[in-house]
Amino acid sequence: MKGRVVGTYLHGSLLPKNPHLADLLLRWALERRGQDPALEPLDAAEEWAAHAVLVGRVPGGRLTREAGKKRALERG
Incomplete structure (x- = not known):
């Protein structure tokens, strides 16, 4: 993310698995x-559960739900 530009190189569904984005x-x-x-x-329990699964797959635990949410909001 830079300013209001979001670039990804992901395979699959980005938004349902990243409710903060x-x-x-x-x-x-x-x-x-x-x-x-x-x-x-909104009740986003399923979305946050999907996000938690993805976070658990990141090697070294460099990404957490709260850290990602905080970064997205700060860059707002």
């Missing part, structure tokens, strides 16, 4: 349209 992209889209970017909380 999906929320960030939705917030950017709403801001661009001049709408309130505040999102109502």
